[in-house]
Amino acid sequence: MISIFGIACLAIGMVLxxxxxxxxxxxxxxxxxxxxxxxxWGFYAAAGASFLAALVLVGAFVSNQFQINYVFEHSxxxxxxxxxxxxxxxxxxxxxxxxxxxxxxxxxxxxRFMSKAMLPSRPYVIAILGGLQVFYLGLMLIFANPFEVTSxxxxxxxxxxxxxxxxxxxxxxxxxLLMAGLIGISxxxxxxxxxxxxxxxxxxxxxxxRIWGIVIWALLGLGMLIGAWWAYTxxxxxxxxxxxxxxxxxxxxxLVMTAFIHSIMVQKRRGMFRTWNIALVGIAFVMAQLGxxxxxxxxxxxxxxxxxxxxxxxxxxxxxxxxxFTLVLFVWFWRRERAERRMESFFSxxxxxxxxxxxxxxxxxxxxxxxxxxxxxxxxxxIEISISAPYFNRxxxxxxxxxxxxxxxxxxxxxRRTTRQFLRRWFIPSCAVSVLVVVILLAVGxxxxxxxxxxxxxxxxxxxxLIEWWRGTRARMRAGAKPWSAWWSMxxxxxxxxxxxxxxxxxxxxxxxxxxxxxxxxxxxxxLLAGESVVLRDYRFEYVGLIETPFPDRREMRAxxxxxxxxxxxxxxxxxxxxxxxxxxxxxxxxxxxxxSPNDTLLGSVEPTIDFxxxxxxxxxxxxxxxxxxxxxxxxxxxxxxxxxQNVVLGISINPLxxxxxxAGPVFLVGTVVALWPSRRKDSxxxxxxxx
Amino acid sequence: MSLMCxxxxxxxxxxxxxxxxITLIFLLVIAVSCTSEDIFTLEQRAFVLDTQILCPICDGxxxxxxxxxxxxxxxxxxxxxxxxxxxNSEVLDFVTDRYGEGIVGSPDAGxxxxxxxxxxxxxxxxxxxxxxGIVLFSIKRRTALPIQTAPTxxxxxxxxxxxxxxxxxxxxxxxxxxxNKEEESE
Numbered sequence: 001m002i003s004i005f006g007i008a009c010l011a012i013g014m015v016l017x018x019x020x021x022x023x024x025x026x027x028x029x030x031x032x033x034x035x036x037x038x039x040x041w042g043f044y045a046a047a048g049a050s051f052l053a054a055l056v057l058v059g060a061f062v063s064n065q066f067q068i069n070y071v072f073e074h075s076x077x078x079x080x081x082x083x084x085x086x087x088x089x090x091x092x093x094x095x096x097x098x099x100x101x102x103x104x105x106x107x108x109x110x111x112r113f114m115s116k117a118m119l120p121s122r123p124y125v126i127a128i129l130g131g132l133q134v135f136y137l138g139l140m141l142i143f144a145n146p147f148e149v150t151s152x153x154x155x156x157x158x159x160x161x162x163x164x165x166x167x168x169x170x171x172x173x174x175x176x177l178l179m180a181g182l183i184g185i186s187x188x189x190x191x192x193x194x195x196x197x198x199x200x201x202x203x204x205x206x207x208x209x210r211i212w213g214i215v216i217w218a219l220l221g222l223g224m225l226i227g228a229w230w231a232y233t234x235x236x237x238x239x240x241x242x243x244x245x246x247x248x249x250x251x252x253x254x255l256v257m258t259a260f261i262h263s264i265m266v267q268k269r270r271g272m273f274r275t276w277n278i279a280l281v282g283i284a285f286v287m288a289q290l291g292x293x294x295x296x297x298x299x300x301x302x303x304x305x306x307x308x309x310x311x312x313x314x315x316x317x318x319x320x321x322x323x324x325f326t327l328v329l330f331v332w333f334w335r336r337e338r339a340e341r342r343m344e345s346f347f348s349x350x351x352x353x354x355x356x357x358x359x360x361x362x363x364x365x366x367x368x369x370x371x372x373x374x375x376x377x378x379x380x381x382x383i384e385i386s387i388s389a390p391y392f393n394r395x396x397x398x399x400x401x402x403x404x405x406x407x408x409x410x411x412x413x414x415x416r417r418t419t420r421q422f423l424r425r426w427f428i429p430s431c432a433v434s435v436l437v438v439v440i441l442l443a444v445g446x447x448x449x450x451x452x453x454x455x456x457x458x459x460x461x462x463x464x465x466l467i468e469w470w471r472g473t474r475a476r477m478r479a480g481a482k483p484w485s486a487w488w489s490m491x492x493x494x495x496x497x498x499x500x501x502x503x504x505x506x507x508x509x510x511x512x513x514x515x516x517x518x519x520x521x522x523x524x525x526x527x528l529l530a531g532e533s534v535v536l537r538d539y540r541f542e543y544v545g546l547i548e549t550p551f552p553d554r555r556e557m558r559a560x561x562x563x564x565x566x567x568x569x570x571x572x573x574x575x576x577x578x579x580x581x582x583x584x585x586x587x588x589x590x591x592x593x594x595x596x597s598p599n600d601t602l603l604g605s606v607e608p609t610i611d612f613x614x615x616x617x618x619x620x621x622x623x624x625x626x627x628x629x630x631x632x633x634x635x636x637x638x639x640x641x642x643x644x645x646q647n648v649v650l651g652i653s654i655n656p657l658x659x660x661x662x663x664a665g666p667v668f669l670v671g672t673v674v675a676l677w678p679s680r681r682k683d684s685x686x687x688x689x690x691x692x
Numbered sequence: 693m694s695l696m697c698x699x700x701x702x703x704x705x706x707x708x709x710x711x712x713x714i715t716l717i718f719l720l721v722i723a724v725s726c727t728s729e730d731i732f733t734l735e736q737r738a739f740v741l742d743t744q745i746l747c748p749i750c751d752g753x754x755x756x757x758x759x760x761x762x763x764x765x766x767x768x769x770x771x772x773x774x775x776x777x778x779x780n781s782e783v784l785d786f787v788t789d790r791y792g793e794g795i796v797g798s799p800d801a802g803x804x805x806x807x808x809x810x811x812x813x814x815x816x817x818x819x820x821x822x823x824x825g826i827v828l829f830s831i832k833r834r835t836a837l838p839i840q841t842a843p844t845x846x847x848x849x850x851x852x853x854x855x856x857x858x859x860x861x862x863x864x865x866x867x868x869x870x871x872n873k874e875e876e877s878e
Contacts, residue, residue: 236757237739244752272831346828355824362820366813373809383805388752388797390744395813523739584771585734622759639759 003068006056006147013049013100014137016042020130024123036123043111043126046133047104054101057088057146066156070094070146076161078552086171087162092296092311093144095175099183100136102176103129110187110212117204124194132186135318143311161553164613164621170230174223178250181220182288185253188212188260189285192278193326196333202274203267209281210264211676217257218672224250225510225665234622237523238635238655243392245371246304249291252364256284259360262353265496272350276357282326287364289319294371352410359406363399367392393518397450401457404511407504408461411497412468426467434459451519458508458515465501491674499675506668509660516632516657523653524588525639529646531593533564535571539634540564540591540600541652546641554613557641559648561608563627563634564600571597588652603627608638608650633658734774741770741783744797754797 023039026032057070061084066072074087074094089098107129114122140146150156162171188209195205227247228240241247260280266273293315295304370387377383412426437459438452446452469487476486491498526534533542544560568575575589606625613619624637632654639649742756747763755763755770766787773783784796793799799806 236759239743239757242753242757346832351828354828358820358824362817365816365820369812369816373812377805384792384794385799385805385809386746386794386797387799387809388746389754390796391798391809394798522736524735584738584775587733587735 002056002060002063002065003147003149006053006060007141007145009049009053009056010097010137010141010145010147013046013053013104014134014141016046016049017130017133017137020046021127021134024126024130028123040111040122040126043130044108046130047108050097050100050104050133050137054088054097057094057097058085060147061085061088064159066159067149068146069148069150072150072156072159074159074162076159076553078158079161079167080553083162083167083171086175087166088146089175089179090162090166090171091146093140093146095179096136096140096144097146098176099179100133100140102180103132103136103183103186106180106184106187107133110191110208115204115208117201118191118195118208120200121191121194121198121205124197125190128190128193129186139311139314143314160616161613164554164611164617164619165234167611167621168230168234168623170226170233174226174230177219177223177226179223181216181223182250182253182291184212184216184219185257185281185284185288187216188281189326192281193329196278196329199333203271206264206268209277210261210268213257213261213264213281214672214676217254217261218669220250220254220257221668222665224254225662225668229662229665232658232661233624233626235624236637236639236651237653238517238521238624238633238658240517240661243370243389244304245294246291248367248371248392249287249294252367253284253287253291255360255364255367256280256287259357260284263357266350266353270350273354273357276354278330280357282330283361283364286319286323286326289315289322293319347413349410349413352406352413356403356406356410359399359403363396366395366399370395400511400514401454404454404461404508405457407507408457408464411501411504412464425471426464429467430460430463433463448519451515454511454515458511462505462508465505468501469498492679495677495679496675499671499673499677502671502674503668504671506664506671509667510664513657513659513661513664516660517655520656521653522587523651524586525649525651526586526588526590527647527649528590529593533591533596534588534650534652535566535568535575535591536588536652537654538566538568539603539654540566540596541634541636541650542596543648543650544605546648554611556609556611557638558607558609559625559638559641559650560605561625561636561650562605563603564596565603566597566600570599606634606636608636608641610638610641628659630659632656734771737780738767738771738774741774741780742767744784745770745787746795746797748791748795 020039020043023035023042027035027039060068060071061075064071064075064077066075070088070091070093074090075084088094111122111126111129114125191205191209191212224247231242232238232240257280260277263273263277263280267277293312296311296315370392374385374387377385408430409427434456438456441452441455469490472490473483473487476490477483481489522537524534524536528534528543530543530545533540535541540563542562542564544562547558547560549556549558571589571591574591574595604627606627608625609623611621611623613621622638624635626636627634633656635653635655635658637651637653639651641648739756743754745755745766747753747755747758747760747766749762750758750760753763755766769787770783773786778786787795788800793803793806799809801807801810
């Protein structure tokens with residue numbers, strides 16, 4: 001029976017993981033090598049058992065094992081077949097199993113591929129990762145068993161199906177990336193602390209933690225971006241980040257890891273900031289535990305969280321335990337980790353990276369404050385405070401701006417100290433161009449302060465990177481290379497650095513998208529009969545008709561909306577008072593059926609959809625119709641689509657620069673890959689610090 | 693023509709000249725999309741207010757996002773108020789009078805707790821800057837050159853430590869130069 005096999009995997013995995021922990025520690029203490037080896041193999045087997053259990057659960061879904069409660073709750077034969085493969089991480093216990101499984105896979109890789117200098121730390125790394133496995137497997141076996149079978153004598157032949165809100169392409173990528181990223185922080189955490197306990201050579205852990213750190217950071221970042229895209233396609237006007245507590249608890253460890261991957265560069269290059277890095281990875285790890293605790297019924301409500309349960313309290317307890325554990329290790333071992341190198345100038349890259357670390361930590365604390373403060377004030381019934389998107393946007397906006405500026409100036413600062421050449425070659429030209437940009441934008445008609453400042457800073461940072469690339473390419477071209485191969489060989493010779501530049505460009509691109517959508521969007525709500533249109537700015541949105549399609553699991557109502565580009569002069573007579581049908585001053589105006597101008601050019605059509613799901617869900621899920629171009633998105637979301645009275649209520653918005661938000665994703669990925677790609681030359685200049 | 697001849701004109705260009713087309717392209721993207729007139733119609737104001745008012749039963753969503761009945765009712769109330777001529781803050785006051793302070797997504801800085809909520813990030817940032825300053829100064833000061841802390845022990849070997857310090861300073865300066873030169877030619 002598949003569920004017994006699954007439970008057996010969990011139980012055997014837990015026992016083996018426990019054995020691995022104890023065996024590693026005892027074997028190291030009493031120097032019994034056979035025990036250490038046996039514990040290591042036990043660890044591999046435990047990790048494998050977790051992964052196998054996850055596969056078994058997937059198998060249970062694929063083969064419609066509805067006698068298993070969890071499969072019954074999240075699967076059905078009528079939902080789209082593709083979701084069978086991903087429904088297993090939709091609920092609480094299944095996502096715990098996914099986490100245990102992916103932790104298992106990553107643990108095997110981390111332990112198996114250790115450098116020689118790190119080998120003494122291996123038993124402790126196994127102990128830490130094994131301990132985590134014991135925790136997750138034990139949790140599942142006792143509190144949240146995904147393989148639990150129904151106690152009723154009648155075996156269900158049909159399930160309830162996946163939550164309608166999750167039946168979206170994003171379901172395939174967003175949760176796995178996010179969960180892998182959050183639990184993956186355990187790997188660099190284990191490596192660093194294992195190395196600390198084993199007292200290995202001080203910089204033995206730099207290379208592997210740098211690689212793991214960047215990989216996990218990239219997974220988490222992409223996971224968040226895809227989540228934002230998912231929200232964008234279904235929310236009311238194209239919002240993509242609502243500062244929901246669950247979003248925040250994924251963002252916070254990501255910010256700390258951002259600090260880590262920059263600070264680790266300084267350690268690699270100059271042997272400094274070792275203590276900071278140990279602290280940063282510990283903080284990120286604890287933040288990730290906080291995230292899990294909030295996600296599973298912790299003290300803060302969120303649309304994302306699973307139903308409240310005892311698990312929330314258990315995870316909170318585990319988070320406090322990991323905080324204590326991390327702190328104890330840090331205090332016990334930190335004194336020997338102090339740097340011997342000196343920082344010579346405040347205008348050096350080392351100093352800039354330290355500033356970055358502080359900015360990331362300060363942002364994390366501020367966001368944490370925003371998440372936790374309402375929890376405390378809500379304890380008293382007299383104080384009513386809600387902290388949500390308006391608060392965060394106003395606070396984080398300026399911080400984001402300073403970060404963008406640092407992104408431009410930071411990589412330009414030389415190691416050790418700055419020279420006058422720096423000012424002449426980079427700083428002044430970049431400033432000049434950004435001032436030019438602001439002036440031109442003013443001339444074009446953009447007068448609001450914030451967007452101007454942001455565009456100016458974006459330009460500055462972009463120019464800084466481009467100047468750097470231009471100078472490097474030109475230097476190689478002087479030696480005879482063609483332009484493209486010059487640029488490529490420059491990148492190739494120092495992949496971490498230029499990969500980093502590409503990632504910075506991805507952030508600038510993302511910031512561009514944020515600025516456009518936040519400051520320049522324009523929307524209108526309207527009620528239309530078939531044939532009627534609404535004109536918003538210089539577009540006309542015509543409601544053509546409604547198509548109703550029955551599916552086994554839902555009734556799909558699709559509205560077809562044709563989009564035209566108009567010449568506003570043609571509509572001068574209709575424009576009169578821009579009021580909607582309730583007499584409310586509106587951003588757009590209505591055009592009756594048949595009165596549209598024939599000069600309008602048809603750009604295309606979009607199909608906003610509402611899916612009405614049958615029992616047991618009885619929910620509706622919405623999908624916007626989006627027409628994306630490089631400079632703006634035309635976004636139509638259905639508020640109400642009913643066939644009875646023949647009219648539809650649509651929310652229409654124009655979101656400038658929205659596409660750049662998503663373009664940032666692939667650019668980010670490319671940059672990360674370039675930064676991580678190993679270089680063939682072992683003696684590349686950035687690898688070893690030729691220092692005194 | 694040799695490769696070098698053909699590419700010779702590029703060598704004469706200063707970086708600044710090439711920046712111009714890049715800037716213009718960048719601008720084109722922004723300008724084309726963002727040149728809508730600032731429309732502060734009632735509807736636009738209503739949308740902004742929608743994002744600031746929370747739906748009381750919806751786990752933290754604003755009434756702009758939620759389609760629950762109460763969210764729709766609240767949206768209607770906002771629009772009615774605006775149509776009657778209320779300012780943005782009057783609308784928010786109207787809503788908080790009926791539903792409590794918690795319905796607005798950002799705390800009111802007028803009372804103590806709200807003020808605390810707004811001040812805290814500034815305080816955190818300030819503390820961060822102070823700690824950063826302390827750290828920077830202490831790193832700079834802590835790892836000063838050994839010669840400055842060793843005169844008590846090294847009286848008999850003073851000449852050699854003096855020369856050691858000279859050599860180290862010279863090498864440091866040369867290395868810093870080399871570091872920066874390396875980076876320029878990359």
